[in-house]
Amino acid sequence: MKKTCSRYTPEKISRFVDNELSQDQYYAVSQHIIHCPDCNRLAGQYKSLSAVFNDHADQQKLQINPDRLRQKLLQNTPCSKKNLLGNILVFFSKNIYLQLASIAVILIICLFSFQGSLFGPTGPSAIVTSVDTDFTSVMIIETQKEKHTIIWFSET
């Protein structure tokens, strides 16, 4: 772009057109281009270029479907919950041994849970709610290993 005025650089004029100058600078440039035909012409050229660029960008923007874009983004997200669940299901459905093993584990847990505790006895073998005796000495003992309850009374 040809310019003979040396007061403002083409970059400064471009920034004026793009409204990127401070208020004082903008005012000074706007006053200058009224009287300077070179700068005025350059500013006009930048404006028309900017207008063409903006029109083209708007047209491209109109062609974008936001819903489709959102769907595509969701599909490409690697850690989405849907994908994770899907992957797990596919992994289990493909391996018959894994399916059988899973069922076996669930059955074993069920069997243990209704027969007793899976992790050994919970609480003492017997809870003593009352003791009544003619003798004074009564001891209630619980063994460490199996929590076996022992009542000891002395017949003396």
Added chain:
Amino acid sequence: MVKLIKIILIFTGISCFYFFSRPVFAAGRVLTDVKVIHASMGPGHIDPGLKKIISELESVFKYTSYRLLKDRRLNLGFNQEGRVDLPGKRTLIVMPTDMDGKRIRYQINIKKNNHLIFKTRVLLRNDSSITIGGPKFNNGFLLFNISGSMR
């Protein structure tokens, strides 16, 4: 969708198995086993019939000999008394009264010469046992191991 139905069917099957295979306690009977043991400091002897409980007894008592004098199995209904004659004119009376969750409530009495000398109420875990001891007998002591199992 087919996968989902398969998963639902598997879980339904497991749930049915779990609930229907649970023991039904309501109208059952209580299998009660009473072992009368003589514990003493005599020559080392452990009766084979005491294999299940001996490690527990040995963890508490220092006796060297454990002899099984009597093993009585009683099939009792609730509030039905079971009597076991003990050495030294004693009698053990066990009576399951009701259930409390997974535990059987027992009333246990010991009589000597027809006089009540010991009375206790315990909540015994199903398929478990309690040991009551103390009476002197033949240079040793008597232990009564009472186990209960709901059927």
